[in-house]
Amino acid sequence: MKIQFNNDREYDIIAIGRACIDLNAAEYNRPMEETMTFIKYVGGSPANIAIGGAKLGLKAGFIGKISDDQHGRFIKKYMNDVGIDTSNIVVDKEGHKVGLTFTEIKSPEECSILMYREEVADLYLTPSEVNENYIRKSKILLVSGTALAKSPSREAVLKAVALAKKNDVKVIFELDYRPYSWASADETAVYYSLVAELADVVIGTRDEYDVMENRTDGKNEETINYLFNHSPELIVIKHGVEGSYAYTKSGETFKGQAYKTKVLKTFGAGDSYASAFLYALITGKDIETALKFGSASASIVVSKHSSSEAMPTVEEIEELITVNA
């Protein structure tokens, strides 16, 4: 099965949500309390996915809100420099700052992130800052679940999803669950299921689907039976190093294997996976190949220091797949 996209569109992918700052521990194998130096990168899951896509050659755009300061300008310049259209990134005029994510690398297996997301600019994106004329130019609208955590960003995203559906733009919902911004598990489940039911493709980890279903120990079969009663035609459920599954509405199941690598840190896997998986779908590859692209991209990024800057090229991904064939 292949997903059909509108090929007459100027953009391959427009992402909506946060563009932030990652501060990744420069010193490895120690807790954050003992980490004194951090290296700055652009971060934020949807920004990382757009950056990954642009590095693979996709024409990408971004809808979001950044701070009117040095960090906001750094983000915009970086995104421009990698070829992302930033015309629909709004600069906040009310003093809201971009989110910061500090990362801790205690060991390759034991990594964590610490997010500073109080009153962040991205959650102040308003519906009036979402433009139909922009969204209609894209094949895909990539929605990050975190952008649903608070109003007015929540309504801005719901407007974007409605406009995408009206204009035959495929809605890809990356569950991207970050507990920090949400008021309660019930609220998260309400908005996650609302958007998942409207999306064409849903991507998330098993744990994130449990958040959507407001349960623990959920089963993939139950998740797909529920979602295939609604709009989704493709559902991707990731299981960390155990690999990932793609399910199609027509009843096929595909399994993607993780590629072994020398892991430096575990974060960045999900965003690199999503960008390469979507790249493969957009360029007409089949789902099995898309799973390989996602897994290979993630394998490359977990072996490097950043999430955004480390995003691989098509050649690097293809080489890894070939070596492991």
Ligand SMILES: Nc1ncnc2c1ncn2[C@@H]1O[C@H](COP(=O)(O)OP(=O)(O)O)[C@@H](O)[C@H]1O
């Ligand atoms: N330690 C690892 N080594 C190699 N590949 C990995 C590793 N961890 C994850 N991956 C790859 O990244 C994909 C997404 O990882 P996962 O941890 O499920 O997502 P997230 O980062 O969103 O939590 C996996 O399906 C796998 O292909």
Ligand SMILES: O=C(O)C[C@@H](O)[C@H](O)C(=O)COP(=O)(O)O
């Ligand atoms: O999404 C964020 O705001 C933080 C990211 O930029 C950070 O690099 C990260 O945690 C990525 O992890 P992933 O979701 O496993 O790809």
